[in-house]
Amino acid sequence: MSRISCPVLARRTASAAEAAALVRPGDSVGISGFTGAGFPKAVPVALADRMQAARARGEDFQIGLWSGASTGPAVDGALAGVHGLSKRLPYNSDPDLRRLINAGEVDYVDAHLSHAAQQAWFGFYGDLDVAIIEVAAVLPNGLLVPGTSLGNNKTWLERAHKVVLEVNSWLPRDLEGFHDVYYGAAVPPHRIPIQLTHPMQRIGDPYLRVDPSKVVAVVETHAPDRNSPLDEPDDNSRAMAALLVDFLRHEVAAGRMPPGLLPLQSGVGSTPNAVMEGLLTAEFEGLTSFTEVIQDGLLDLLDAGKLTSVSATSFGLSPAGQQRFLDNVGSYKGRVLLRSQDISNHPELVRRLGVIAINGMIEADIYGNVNSSHVMGSAIMNGVGGSGDFARNAYLNFFVSDSLAKGGAISSIVPMVSHVDHTEHDVHVLITEQGLADLRGLSPTDRADRVIAHCAHPDYRDRLRDYVDRARAARPEARHTPHLLDEALGWHAAYLREGRM
Ligand code: 0RQ
Numbered sequence: 268m269s270r271i272s273c274p275v276l277a278r279r280t281a282s283a284a285e286a287a288a289l290v291r292p293g294d295s296v297g298i299s300g301f302t303g304a305g306f307p308k309a310v311p312v313a314l315a316d317r318m319q320a321a322r323a324r325g326e327d328f329q330i331g332l333w334s335g336a337s338t339g340p341a342v343d344g345a346l347a348g349v350h351g352l353s354k355r356l357p358y359n360s361d362p363d364l365r366r367l368i369n370a371g372e373v374d375y376v377d378a379h380l381s382h383a384a385q386q387a388w389f390g391f392y393g394d395l396d397v398a399i400i401e402v403a404a405v406l407p408n409g410l411l412v413p414g415t416s417l418g419n420n421k422t423w424l425e426r427a428h429k430v431v432l433e434v435n436s437w438l439p440r441d442l443e444g445f446h447d448v449y450y451g452a453a454v455p456p457h458r459i460p461i462q463l464t465h466p467m468q469r470i471g472d473p474y475l476r477v478d479p480s481k482v483v484a485v486v487e488t489h490a491p492d493r494n495s496p497l498d499e500p501d502d503n504s505r506a507m508a509a510l511l512v513d514f515l516r517h518e519v520a521a522g523r524m525p526p527g528l529l530p531l532q533s534g535v536g537s538t539p540n541a542v543m544e545g546l547l548t549a550e551f552e553g554l555t556s557f558t559e560v561i562q563d564g565l566l567d568l569l570d571a572g573k574l575t576s577v578s579a580t581s582f583g584l585s586p587a588g589q590q591r592f593l594d595n596v597g598s599y600k601g602r603v604l605l606r607s608q609d610i611s612n613h614p615e616l617v618r619r620l621g622v623i624a625i626n627g628m629i630e631a632d633i634y635g636n637v638n639s640s641h642v643m644g645s646a647i648m649n650g651v652g653g654s655g656d657f658a659r660n661a662y663l664n665f666f667v668s669d670s671l672a673k674g675g676a677i678s679s680i681v682p683m684v685s686h687v688d689h690t691e692h693d694v695h696v697l698i699t700e701q702g703l704a705d706l707r708g709l710s711p712t713d714r715a716d717r718v719i720a721h722c723a724h725p726d727y728r729d730r731l732r733d734y735v736d737r738a739r740a741a742r743p744e745a746r747h748t749p750h751l752l753d754e755a756l757g758w759h760a761a762y763l764r765e766g767r768m
Contacts, residue, residue, distance in 0.1 A: 269487070270404040271404075273407055273408065276482055281485065295354075297399070297426065298399045299334075299335065299420045300335055300336070300416060303493035303494060305413075307431075309488045310433060332354070333356050333383070333392065333419070334358070335358075335420070335581070336418065336652060344361050347361060347366075347373075356378055357379075357650070358377070358378075369646045380612050380656060381611075381613055381614065384421075384607065387426055388454050396427065397428070398420075398424055400433070410475070412442060412473075416580060417580050417608065417611075419609070422609070431482075434488070437488070439596045442596070444601075445603060448473070449461070450471055451471070460615070466530045466577075467555070467578060491589075494585055495585065496585050497537060497585040500541035501537070507542075508538065514665075515549075515551070518663070526552075526553075527553035528551055529623050531555070531625070532557060532559070533558060534652070535560055538668075542625055544567065546564075547567055547571055556568075556574060556578065558657075559608065561582045563585050575602065577602065578604045578605075578606060580606055622660070622662060624663070624664040625667065626657065626666055628667065628668045629642065629679070630681055631694070633680065633681075633719060633731060633734075636689070636690055638684040640688050643759050658694070664689075664693070666698070669699060670700060670723060675726065676762065678768050682731065682750070682751075685759045697722050699723075702721035703722070712735075715735050
């Protein structure tokens with residue numbers, strides 16, 4: 268049975284190629300999709316074919332692409348493969364596109380994920396020509412049942428001049444009721460407080476709205492989300508997870524947190540997922556989550572009854588996790604709520620709810636500055652994603668990483684980070700497999716002592732200590748945050764020169 272029950276929109280049914288033909292060279296295109304869930308499966312591939320044909324004729328055909336976050340090979344991979352992107356925002360994890368960005372071929376705007384929608388509304392990115400949005404169904408009255416992510420869909424649907432809908436029958440029809448789309452947002456000076464005081468509170472509608480007169484094509488698809496197998500937690504991830512869970516225990520005992528903790532946010536990656544695994548066997552009950560991505564670990568906690576509910580903007584499940592969700596969709600209704608990413612990651616809400624934020628990092632420095640996005644100062648890995656939205660405003664934040672990278676050639680604890688995403692003013696707790704450094708309320712000098720002693724790998728500890736001692740001695744009048752400017756990034760320079768820090 269067709270998922271398109273609105274007679275007006277049913278008349279706009281088209282093939283993916285016909286829909287792709289409505290995108291013009293130079294257009295800005297907003298698509299659905301967040302961490303591999305809910306991206307359009309057919310039209311971008313058809314668009315890539317058109318671009319390929321145009322290139323073969325010697326014509327230029329590139330677009331600017333705005334998404335929620337990462338998509339799948341059928342979007343970023345396909346469009347990067349034909350050099351079809353001139354601009355991309357606000358997050359990417361596709362390796363082919365990463366190469367083009369780092370080669371300087373694609374302009375990448377690496378924005379906080381909660382900022383993208385409002386910056387589009389402010390007009391910072393210019394006009395949005397086309398939106399291509401995947402949904403689970405179109406209701407008789409034209410309302411849209413969203414899919415497995417909400418991301419920036421509401422904003423793209425409202426801002427775009429033309430809208431293409433992909434109605435994917437692979438998505439469970441039972442997704443109806445899983446969403447809360449907030450329609451109360453405005454731009455300054457007309458903003459009002461967002462009246463959300465509990466992670467699961469509904470403040471919006473279960474459906475997305477679209478102006479039918481803008482809908483130029485409705486394409487039917489039947490294709491799965493991308494689902495990357497999760498790395499099994501290794502010994503280091505398990506060690507970090509154990510440190511983190513024990514620290515939470517300590518915070519409860521000290522009276523700084525209720526026994527059921529505060530709403531959890533966990534970033535993508537195997538260590539944040541291992542933390543969720545650690546919580547499975549810990550004593551905490553009645554947990555809640557206010558996060559952006561639902562990984563397998565959160566499903567495990569829901570299934571075990573440890574976690575009562577989770578608010579997010581998308582799924583990011585492994586094949587096994589996805590199957591588990593699909594097999595039991597109904598049982599998760601009322602316990603899982605998907606919101607737009609400007610709400611799931613909203614600073615006002617993260618701060619009000621007192622979120623505990625757990626995110627991966629690339630490196631940290633001795634004073635507690637954290638780099639989440641760049642390798643050796645210049646090359647982007649993925650982007651800042653939602654880590655800044657959550658960390659800056661969290662009640663308590665954690666950044667986790669192995670103490671070594673590239674087989675020990677790189678220390679993840681360095682004198683000065685080669686790029687800063689989270690400043691020393693924002694960062695609370697650093698964790699590596701070596702230990703945990705609680706930096707709250709410490710001066711830079713005390714932070715350096717603690718980070719070196721607890722988080723740095725023993726192979727690099729003495730050299731870090733030596734750096735701080737010499738920096739302190741060098742300028743007695745500048746001992747607040749002592750640095751040797753000629754050497755501060757010398758470890759990175761040595762790696763680029765010699766392959767070892
Ligand atoms: O590179 O793949 O070439 O080997 O970085 O490292 O150890 O696999 O780490 O998968 O947990 O990702 C920060 C990237 C960590 C991630 C980051 C190299 C390492 C490897 C990946 P290779 P690991 P993880 C919610 C929150 C920002 C967005 C965010 C991230 C690669 O957590 O993207 O937090 N965070 N969003 O070899 C040079 C170092 C290195 C290093 C690791 N010190 N120097 N390279 N690597 N440490 C989700 C969203 O917002 C959508």
